[in-house]
Amino acid sequence: MDDTKVSEIRQMIIRHKRWDRLFALLGLCAMILGVLTLTVLFADLLIDGAHRIGVDFFTSFPSRKPESAGILSAFVGTCLVMLVTVVTAVPLGVAAAVYLEEYAPRNWMTDLIEINVSNLAGVPSIIYGLLALGLFVYALDFGQSILSAGLTLALLILPMVIVATRESIRAVPGSIREAAYAVGATKWQTVSSHVLPYSTGGILTGVIIGLARAIGETAPIITIGALTFIAFLPPAPIMAEAPFISFEWLFAPFTVMPIQMFNWLSRPEEAFQSNAAAAGVILIAMTLAMNALAIWLRYRYRKRIKW
Amino acid sequence: MVHDTDFFRRFTLNMITKHILLATSLLTLVSTANAASNIKIDGSSTVYPITEAVVEEFQKLKRGKVRLTVGISGTGGGFKKFCRGEIDIADASRPIKKSEMDACKKAGIRYVEIPVAYDALTIVIHPDNTWARHMTVAELKKMWEPSAQGKIKKWSDINPKWPDHEFKLFGAGTDSGTFEYFTEAVNGKPRASRGDYTASEDDNVLVLGVSRNKHGLGYFGYAYYAENKNKLRAVAVHNGKSFVLPSTETVEAGSYQPLARPIFIYVSAKSMARPEVKEFVHFYLDNAIQLVKEVKYVPLPASAYAMARKNFDGQKLGTAFGGKNEVGLKINEILARKAHE
Numbered sequence: 001m002d003d004t005k006v007s008e009i010r011q012m013i014i015r016h017k018r019w020d021r022l023f024a025l026l027g028l029c030a031m032i033l034g035v036l037t038l039t040v041l042f043a044d045l046l047i048d049g050a051h052r053i054g055v056d057f058f059t060s061f062p063s064r065k066p067e068s069a070g071i072l073s074a075f076v077g078t079c080l081v082m083l084v085t086v087v088t089a090v091p092l093g094v095a096a097a098v099y100l101e102e103y104a105p106r107n108w109m110t111d112l113i114e115i116n117v118s119n120l121a122g123v124p125s126i127i128y129g130l131l132a133l134g135l136f137v138y139a140l141d142f143g144q145s146i147l148s149a150g151l152t153l154a155l156l157i158l159p160m161v162i163v164a165t166r167e168s169i170r171a172v173p174g175s176i177r178e179a180a181y182a183v184g185a186t187k188w189q190t191v192s193s194h195v196l197p198y199s200t201g202g203i204l205t206g207v208i209i210g211l212a213r214a215i216g217e218t219a220p221i222i223t224i225g226a227l228t229f230i231a232f233l234p235p236a237p238i239m240a241e242a243p244f245i246s247f248e249w250l251f252a253p254f255t256v257m258p259i260q261m262f263n264w265l266s267r268p269e270e271a272f273q274s275n276a277a278a279a280g281v282i283l284i285a286m287t288l289a290m291n292a293l294a295i296w297l298r299y300r301y302r303k304r305i306k307w
Numbered sequence: 308m309v310h311d312t313d314f315f316r317r318f319t320l321n322m323i324t325k326h327i328l329l330a331t332s333l334l335t336l337v338s339t340a341n342a343a344s345n346i347k348i349d350g351s352s353t354v355y356p357i358t359e360a361v362v363e364e365f366q367k368l369k370r371g372k373v374r375l376t377v378g379i380s381g382t383g384g385g386f387k388k389f390c391r392g393e394i395d396i397a398d399a400s401r402p403i404k405k406s407e408m409d410a411c412k413k414a415g416i417r418y419v420e421i422p423v424a425y426d427a428l429t430i431v432i433h434p435d436n437t438w439a440r441h442m443t444v445a446e447l448k449k450m451w452e453p454s455a456q457g458k459i460k461k462w463s464d465i466n467p468k469w470p471d472h473e474f475k476l477f478g479a480g481t482d483s484g485t486f487e488y489f490t491e492a493v494n495g496k497p498r499a500s501r502g503d504y505t506a507s508e509d510d511n512v513l514v515l516g517v518s519r520n521k522h523g524l525g526y527f528g529y530a531y532y533a534e535n536k537n538k539l540r541a542v543a544v545h546n547g548k549s550f551v552l553p554s555t556e557t558v559e560a561g562s563y564q565p566l567a568r569p570i571f572i573y574v575s576a577k578s579m580a581r582p583e584v585k586e587f588v589h590f591y592l593d594n595a596i597q598l599v600k601e602v603k604y605v606p607l608p609a610s611a612y613a614m615a616r617k618n619f620d621g622q623k624l625g626t627a628f629g630g631k632n633e634v635g636l637k638i639n640e641i642l643a644r645k646a647h648e
Contacts, residue, residue, distance in 0.1 A: 265509070266509045
């Protein structure tokens with residue numbers, strides 16, 4: 001090989017490396033832009049609202065006086081709605097995904113269902129709100145209650161739970177199933193003692209990311225008629241006398257954090273803006289905590305898997 | 308392989324039992340729904356701050372024995388729910404319309420109309436605006452009427468003495484009672500307005516818009532002006548005799564016309580039979596003067612609240628307006644009128 005050819009090749013390598021560095025720089029800029037915007041937004045909220053966050057803010061009901069207003073009813077409302085959402089969406093979503101992955105015959109019907117499940121994940125949330133208004137609020141007569149809201153959000157995150165569960169079930173190697181069948185296990189035994197346990201980490205991640213989205217949803221909750229001023233808590237689920245457990249809270253009127261925030265933002269008094277910012281900080285903190293939980297759970301369940 | 312499969316088996320079984328539990332509990336619960344006795348209020352965002360203040364105090368007084376909820380669906384949305392019998396009290400920033408009266412009649416919902424306060428629609432400009440501090444209704448009409456769209460763009464188009472510079476308009480969203488009242492009072496016909504302005508249901512957007520634009524002009528409820536006096540200037544509007552600035556005094560005296568309007572609550576006759584609803588409405592009227600002032604609205608004269616209480620106790624059913632809004636009425640005159648259903 002003569003010198004000119006070598007130098008030509010060197011030139012080419014240098015050129016390609018330059019592009020390489022340029023792309024790395026571009027990627028870095030894109031990343032910083034995204035993270036920075038979020039940080040600035042969060043910092044701005046924190047500066048506006050930090051002085052309002054305290055024990056009183058969590059233990060007070062909303063009020064016309066900004067300094068004594070709190071998020072008690074909104075916080076409890078959000079937690080209860082999320083509880084209903086989890087209890088409904090997880091069993092339904094996981095069961096549907098297990099069926100689609102392990103039991104469903106491969107034919108056009110299954111394909112059609114699969115395509116529709118993926119499409120459902122992209123449907124705007126207000127559509128779910130309208131569906132819920134007709135179905136849960138009026139047809140089933142659940143009223144404008146925690147139950148209706150929880151079921152609505154469960155519908156909203158169901159496609160996410162199904163997709164995440166299927167992904168993680170698919171990640172379980174086929175050899176594990178074959179080994180189980182080889183020692184005489186039935187399909188359900190294989191699924192319940194192998195496939196599901198190994199994919200728990202992925203499923204939980206999907207569920208929690210779905211919940212993190214649901215917690216900030218405003219449109220469908222407003223559509224079904226969440227109230228903006230509510231200064232009492234739903235009835236307690238546990239009672240002193242028999243039958244000890246009460247489900248009356250499912251039918252209680254409620255409000256949630258994003259709605260409380262929106263209400264404060266539209267007030268004329270400027271002090272309410274700090275309340276809105278403080279509520280925003282707490283909402284973001286709840287979302288971040290949920291995401292952190294997802295990461296931790298995934299890590300924990302990964303460690304148990306020994307193949 | 309996994310060591311503690313048992314843990315996982317229990318985990319999955321737990322999930323299944325949980326699911327079955329939920330299903331059964333739902334079935335048993337549908338029958339026992341809606342047992343608690345609540346007072347449900349919904350409707351206008353303009354009336355909301357007053358109702359909220361009254362509810363807050365009333366709830367404190369009753370120590371949680373009566374549970375009240377207040378929603379914001381807009382005047383129209385509130386009446387829809389009211390005439391379906393879903394709520395006990397409707398907040399309204401305008402009188403009930405003919406179509407809503409018919410809907411209520413069809414559903415057998417009867418009601419008492421109670422004015423609770425005044426709201427003064429306030430025209431605001433930027434503090435640096437030195438020319439348009441006084442305006443007549445005719446000038447406002449020239450600025451806002453439907454035919455102005457795309458044609459009237461500069462201050463000098465309204466008054467030749469004003470600067471040759473384009474103005475920027477901010478106003479209420481078309482679903483609000485504020486929009487209906489303003490268009491009727493200024494343009495002479497409800498809902499008739501030019502469309503090329505910044506419309507928002509969120510009055511803070513309008514406050515920001517005008518306060519950041521030297522050539523901005525907007526209108527909204529007095530409370531938003533009162534909270535932002537350092538950023539905005541109110542326009543004195545000609546009432547036929549003189550230019551009048553909006554304030555508690557001028558609204559009470561009846562000289563801030565035609566832009567001061569009464570706002571209402573409508574109480575369902577069926578709900579009135581319940582002692583807690585009766586008590587709540589009495590509490591509302593007895594404490595209105597103080598609470599209305601606190602949330603920066605203008606209270607009615609004490610005699611009007613006394614008269615409203617009499618109307619309520621005497622079950623004077625129906626509306627004094629007969630399905631259409633009227634501009635510039637005296638409050639005692641409204642209360643003394645015969646009611647229609």
